[in-house]
Amino acid sequence: MSENVSTNPALAAQQNDSSFDNVWQELKWRGLVHVSTDENELEKALAGDSLTYYCGFDPTAASLHLGHLVQLLTMRRLQLAGHKPLALVGGSTGLIGDPRASGERVLNTPEIVAGWVQSLQDQIKHYISFDGENGARMVNNLDWTQGISAIEFLRDIGKYFRVGTMIKKELVAKRLNSEEGISYTEFSYQILQGYDYLQLFREYNCTLQFGGSDQWGNITSGTELVRRVEGKTVHALGTPLITNSDGTKFGKSEGNAIWLDAELCSPYTFYQFWLNQSDADVLERLKVFTFRSREEIKELERSVKEEPFKREAQRTLAWDVTSLVHGEEATRKVIAAAEALFGKGNIADIDEATLQSVAAEVKSAELTAENATAINALVATDLVSSKAEARRAVEQGGASINNTKVDDGEALIDESAWLHGKYLLVRRGKKNLAVITRG
Structure with missing residues (x-):
């Protein structure tokens, strides 16, 4: 595993909005709370002393995408509130794959998964701080699963899970009722994720797990396992799946995912994606994907209503997110390139990678x-x-x-x-x- 070192200078300028009583209230205002365990208790915990929390990222590709960015920024908001993050990259769960609604995953080789683990770890370091008293820690669930035999796993962990409960999980139920069904491999994924929470609770006193709401069944398998094994109550939070105002899936451009890796999605394409957000969606995007304050976003809302032709909110959003992901210098270059394309600058200054991106769009x-x-x-x-x-x-x-x-x-x-x-x-x-x- 590479060193846990933060690599993004933008982290130093980030801060939560002090106009809120606590980070839980800010998360709710930003639309980041879709489902949770006991809301009152979770708010008290987040308003109190520093707690340890985790979010997991499975290496199912060589890069993270916009769905992961929601989780990374949520991790950062909690860290800015004084809490300590554990960033879990699933070296073992990535070998299995969580159930999808569309059918069985293709299993990748251990060598491919190991390479993707390293790639995701390197990307995660860009979005949360590994410095200071509440600096993040990178963890890999392969470290605590690869040495367990099948017998040990079934005796020590599997016995706490009830099949009746497992088959009621939303995605599992969908797959069971489909023509293809579900393999025992994917059916067992929730046990592995539940075991992650138990292991992190034991080793780091981790008391909060969060992720996308589509993972809620897997997330609560962990809270239930900790309760059964340790007799302790721990917390869980599910963030909403981000959609466009027309109900379509967010984060797709011409059918392709918007990746955080510049090799898979150029800074030019990335910037244009945010710049092209509709007036109906841009304010919610500002809440979720930027650290703009409630007051700043309210002012941008006025601009959307009174001067929509200026697209000030879209330009602010595109600048904030692109400079966070790709850096300010790259963002300035793509803005200059966009202006040059339409006669406001020297077209000869556009670099080849940007021209290639333009040709693709x-x-x-x-x-x-x-x-x-x-x-x-x-x-x-x-x-x-x-x-x-x-x-x-x-x-x-x-x-x-x-x-x-x-x-x-x-x-x-x-x-x-x-x-x-x-x-x-x-x-x-x-x-x-x-x-x-x-x-």
Whole structure:
């Protein structure tokens, strides 16, 4: 396991909103409480002395995504309130996979899972602090499960679970009633997660676990196991699954997850995702994904109502989240690139990775240097439906290459115009943008 060192300078500037009586009240205002164990007792615990809490992340991919960011920021809010986080990356549960509504998971090799464990641990260090009296600790459930035999596990842990209760868990019940059913492997996942809570309670006096509300059945398997084995009451919290105002799933862009890894989702794409949030959704996003205060968000709400064309709330959201995830320098670069794309800066300053991201988001096509005329570019990218329409666009002054108006649509585009030797930005009118990649 790598060293537990925080890597994000943005952590130092983060703080909870002092206008709330306690962190529980702030969590509720931000919409982060969907379900919990005894609310009054949990509020008292969070308003009292420092407690230890944990949230688990299973390595089912090489990167975390926006759903995980909800949990990471919730961990940070509790840490800022003086409580101590345990970040659990599931080296053993990642080998099993929690039940999904859509069917059985494909099991990955131990080598792949181990690599993903390391990747997720490195990412988590970016969002919570490992310094100070309540610095976080990284834990891996493989450390306490790999040495247990099947007999020991069934005798010492399995005996505390009741099958009647286990099959009533929402996802388990769905799978049992499906044509495919559910394997014993995935059915047993909740026992493993329950054992995690028991182990962390014993070793670190951890008394709160939280996660997405879709994990509530697994989470409460832990509270019940601690009660049965140790005779102690511990807490649990389920955050809501974030959806758009129209009820669709949040965190998807053209069918793809919004990953926190820049290699899987570029800073440009990431920034544009937040910038394109609707007026109906942006205020709730500010509450969940930023550390803006209640007063600041109220002012942004006024802007949304009175001056929506300025999109101040969206720009604030995009800046805050992108600079948190990718850093301020990268965020400034993508803002400058977006402005340059529409003629407000030097287009030659846009780096190649950003141009590649732009090409993935707009209409694009491939041309060789020998075929690269403005007319061919307009047609290839479907900015026009025919060469005749392309000629009219050029004649009317409505076509440009790299933000320079085209005068001769039949002329080959000069070699020096290719950005990074391989890209051309093609535009019809002010808003219709496309990218030509050199073939």
